[in-house]
Amino acid sequence: MKCPYCNGEESKVVDSRSTEDNVAIRRRRECLNCNRRYTTYEKVEDISIFVIKRDLTRELFNRDKVINGIMRACEKRPVTRCQIEGIVDSLEKTLNNNMTTEISSEGIGEMILDKLKNVDEVAYVRFASVYRKFDDINSFMEEIKRLIKEK
Known part of the structure:
Protein backbone atom coordinates (compact mmCIF):
# COMPACT_ATOMS: atom_id res chain seq x y z
CA MET A 1 0.00 0.00 0.00
CA LYS A 2 1.57 3.29 -1.10
CA CYS A 3 1.37 6.29 1.21
CA PRO A 4 -0.86 8.98 -0.37
CA TYR A 5 1.51 11.70 0.94
CA CYS A 6 5.03 10.52 0.08
CA ASN A 7 4.41 7.35 -2.00
CA GLY A 8 6.34 5.33 0.56
CA GLU A 9 5.63 1.63 0.21
CA GLU A 10 5.95 0.57 3.84
CA SER A 11 3.35 1.19 6.52
CA LYS A 12 2.08 -0.33 9.70
CA VAL A 13 -1.53 -0.87 10.72
CA VAL A 14 -2.34 1.23 13.78
CA ASP A 15 -6.04 0.34 14.11
CA SER A 16 -8.37 -2.09 12.37
CA ARG A 17 -12.20 -2.20 12.62
CA SER A 18 -15.19 -3.44 10.70
CA THR A 19 -17.33 -0.81 9.04
CA GLU A 20 -20.82 -0.23 10.42
CA ASP A 21 -22.41 -2.41 7.75
CA ASN A 22 -19.77 -5.16 8.21
CA VAL A 23 -19.02 -5.10 4.49
CA ALA A 24 -15.45 -3.83 4.76
CA ILE A 25 -12.58 -3.45 7.20
CA ARG A 26 -11.32 0.03 7.96
CA ARG A 27 -7.59 0.16 8.60
CA ARG A 28 -5.73 3.15 10.01
CA ARG A 29 -2.16 3.07 8.74
CA GLU A 30 1.00 4.97 9.52
CA CYS A 31 3.64 5.47 6.85
CA LEU A 32 7.08 4.28 8.03
CA ASN A 33 8.73 6.85 5.75
CA CYS A 34 6.94 10.15 6.61
CA ASN A 35 5.04 9.02 9.76
CA ARG A 36 1.74 10.44 8.47
CA ARG A 37 -1.48 8.51 8.97
CA TYR A 38 -4.10 7.54 6.42
CA THR A 39 -7.12 5.25 6.20
CA THR A 40 -7.70 2.32 3.85
CA TYR A 41 -10.72 0.08 3.37
CA GLU A 42 -10.47 -3.60 2.62
CA LYS A 43 -13.44 -5.25 0.93
CA VAL A 44 -14.00 -8.66 -0.66
CA GLU A 45 -14.15 -8.22 -4.41
CA ASP A 46 -17.43 -9.29 -5.94
CA ILE A 47 -17.04 -11.37 -9.06
CA SER A 48 -19.56 -10.56 -11.76
CA ILE A 49 -21.42 -13.71 -12.69
Whole structure:
Protein backbone atom coordinates (compact mmCIF):
# COMPACT_ATOMS: atom_id res chain seq x y z
CA MET A 1 0.00 0.00 0.00
CA LYS A 2 1.57 3.29 -1.10
CA CYS A 3 1.37 6.29 1.21
CA PRO A 4 -0.86 8.98 -0.37
CA TYR A 5 1.51 11.70 0.94
CA CYS A 6 5.03 10.52 0.08
CA ASN A 7 4.41 7.35 -2.00
CA GLY A 8 6.34 5.33 0.56
CA GLU A 9 5.63 1.63 0.21
CA GLU A 10 5.95 0.57 3.84
CA SER A 11 3.35 1.19 6.52
CA LYS A 12 2.08 -0.33 9.70
CA VAL A 13 -1.53 -0.87 10.72
CA VAL A 14 -2.34 1.23 13.78
CA ASP A 15 -6.04 0.34 14.11
CA SER A 16 -8.37 -2.09 12.37
CA ARG A 17 -12.20 -2.20 12.62
CA SER A 18 -15.19 -3.44 10.70
CA THR A 19 -17.33 -0.81 9.04
CA GLU A 20 -20.82 -0.23 10.42
CA ASP A 21 -22.41 -2.41 7.75
CA ASN A 22 -19.77 -5.16 8.21
CA VAL A 23 -19.02 -5.10 4.49
CA ALA A 24 -15.45 -3.83 4.76
CA ILE A 25 -12.58 -3.45 7.20
CA ARG A 26 -11.32 0.03 7.96
CA ARG A 27 -7.59 0.16 8.60
CA ARG A 28 -5.73 3.15 10.01
CA ARG A 29 -2.16 3.07 8.74
CA GLU A 30 1.00 4.97 9.52
CA CYS A 31 3.64 5.47 6.85
CA LEU A 32 7.08 4.28 8.03
CA ASN A 33 8.73 6.85 5.75
CA CYS A 34 6.94 10.15 6.61
CA ASN A 35 5.04 9.02 9.76
CA ARG A 36 1.74 10.44 8.47
CA ARG A 37 -1.48 8.51 8.97
CA TYR A 38 -4.10 7.54 6.42
CA THR A 39 -7.12 5.25 6.20
CA THR A 40 -7.70 2.32 3.85
CA TYR A 41 -10.72 0.08 3.37
CA GLU A 42 -10.47 -3.60 2.62
CA LYS A 43 -13.44 -5.25 0.93
CA VAL A 44 -14.00 -8.66 -0.66
CA GLU A 45 -14.15 -8.22 -4.41
CA ASP A 46 -17.43 -9.29 -5.94
CA ILE A 47 -17.04 -11.37 -9.06
CA SER A 48 -19.56 -10.56 -11.76
CA ILE A 49 -21.42 -13.71 -12.69
CA PHE A 50 -23.04 -13.89 -16.09
CA VAL A 51 -25.99 -16.18 -16.75
CA ILE A 52 -26.09 -17.82 -20.17
CA LYS A 53 -29.75 -18.01 -21.10
CA ARG A 54 -31.36 -20.61 -23.35
CA ASP A 55 -31.12 -18.32 -26.38
CA LEU A 56 -27.35 -17.98 -25.62
CA THR A 57 -27.64 -14.33 -24.57
CA ARG A 58 -25.87 -13.33 -21.37
CA GLU A 59 -27.05 -11.19 -18.50
CA LEU A 60 -25.70 -10.41 -15.05
CA PHE A 61 -26.80 -12.75 -12.27
CA ASN A 62 -29.75 -11.13 -10.51
CA ARG A 63 -30.39 -12.36 -6.98
CA ASP A 64 -33.85 -10.75 -6.88
CA LYS A 65 -34.90 -12.55 -10.06
CA VAL A 66 -33.92 -15.91 -8.54
CA ILE A 67 -35.75 -15.11 -5.28
CA ASN A 68 -38.91 -14.13 -7.19
CA GLY A 69 -38.85 -17.38 -9.18
CA ILE A 70 -38.51 -19.47 -6.03
CA MET A 71 -41.22 -17.42 -4.28
CA ARG A 72 -43.68 -18.16 -7.10
CA ALA A 73 -43.01 -21.88 -6.70
CA CYS A 74 -43.49 -21.58 -2.93
CA GLU A 75 -46.78 -19.63 -3.01
CA LYS A 76 -49.24 -20.90 -0.40
CA ARG A 77 -46.63 -23.35 0.88
CA PRO A 78 -45.09 -23.41 4.37
CA VAL A 79 -41.77 -22.03 3.14
CA THR A 80 -40.41 -18.95 4.86
CA ARG A 81 -38.67 -16.02 3.25
CA CYS A 82 -35.65 -16.96 5.37
CA GLN A 83 -35.54 -20.43 3.77
CA ILE A 84 -35.77 -18.92 0.29
CA GLU A 85 -32.97 -16.47 1.09
CA GLY A 86 -30.95 -19.41 2.42
CA ILE A 87 -31.32 -21.25 -0.88
CA VAL A 88 -30.11 -18.20 -2.81
CA ASP A 89 -27.30 -17.53 -0.31
CA SER A 90 -26.13 -21.11 -0.76
CA LEU A 91 -26.32 -20.77 -4.55
CA GLU A 92 -24.28 -17.55 -4.53
CA LYS A 93 -21.74 -19.01 -2.12
CA THR A 94 -21.24 -22.05 -4.34
CA LEU A 95 -20.81 -19.89 -7.44
CA ASN A 96 -18.36 -17.56 -5.70
CA ASN A 97 -16.35 -20.39 -4.09
CA ASN A 98 -16.00 -22.07 -7.48
CA MET A 99 -14.87 -18.72 -8.96
CA THR A 100 -17.63 -19.10 -11.54
CA THR A 101 -17.88 -16.19 -13.95
CA GLU A 102 -20.45 -17.76 -16.30
CA ILE A 103 -23.14 -20.34 -15.70
CA SER A 104 -26.08 -21.51 -17.76
CA SER A 105 -29.60 -20.82 -16.57
CA GLU A 106 -30.04 -24.61 -16.62
CA GLY A 107 -27.16 -24.97 -14.17
CA ILE A 108 -28.75 -22.44 -11.82
CA GLY A 109 -32.11 -24.18 -12.14
CA GLU A 110 -30.62 -27.56 -11.25
CA MET A 111 -28.88 -26.10 -8.20
CA ILE A 112 -32.17 -24.52 -7.05
CA LEU A 113 -34.06 -27.78 -7.59
CA ASP A 114 -31.47 -29.67 -5.57
CA LYS A 115 -32.03 -27.30 -2.62
CA LEU A 116 -35.83 -27.02 -3.02
CA LYS A 117 -36.20 -30.79 -2.92
CA ASN A 118 -35.11 -30.74 0.72
CA VAL A 119 -37.32 -27.77 1.64
CA ASP A 120 -40.72 -28.51 0.06
CA GLU A 121 -41.59 -31.20 -2.47
CA VAL A 122 -44.62 -29.36 -3.87
CA ALA A 123 -42.56 -26.23 -4.46
CA TYR A 124 -39.92 -28.47 -6.06
CA VAL A 125 -42.43 -29.89 -8.56
CA ARG A 126 -43.84 -26.42 -9.28
CA PHE A 127 -40.37 -25.01 -9.94
CA ALA A 128 -39.42 -28.03 -12.05
CA SER A 129 -42.60 -27.67 -14.14
CA VAL A 130 -41.67 -24.14 -15.19
CA TYR A 131 -37.92 -24.65 -15.36
CA ARG A 132 -38.10 -27.91 -17.32
CA LYS A 133 -41.10 -26.73 -19.38
CA PHE A 134 -43.45 -29.62 -18.68
CA ASP A 135 -45.79 -30.03 -21.66
CA ASP A 136 -48.35 -32.44 -20.27
CA ILE A 137 -49.47 -34.48 -17.27
CA ASN A 138 -47.02 -37.26 -18.16
CA SER A 139 -44.10 -34.90 -17.61
CA PHE A 140 -45.46 -34.14 -14.14
CA MET A 141 -45.93 -37.82 -13.38
CA GLU A 142 -42.40 -38.72 -14.46
CA GLU A 143 -40.94 -36.02 -12.21
CA ILE A 144 -43.08 -37.12 -9.25
CA LYS A 145 -42.07 -40.78 -9.79
CA ARG A 146 -38.43 -39.75 -9.91
CA LEU A 147 -38.86 -37.75 -6.70
CA ILE A 148 -40.47 -40.73 -4.94
CA LYS A 149 -37.66 -43.08 -6.07
CA GLU A 150 -35.02 -40.76 -4.62
CA LYS A 151 -36.58 -40.82 -1.16
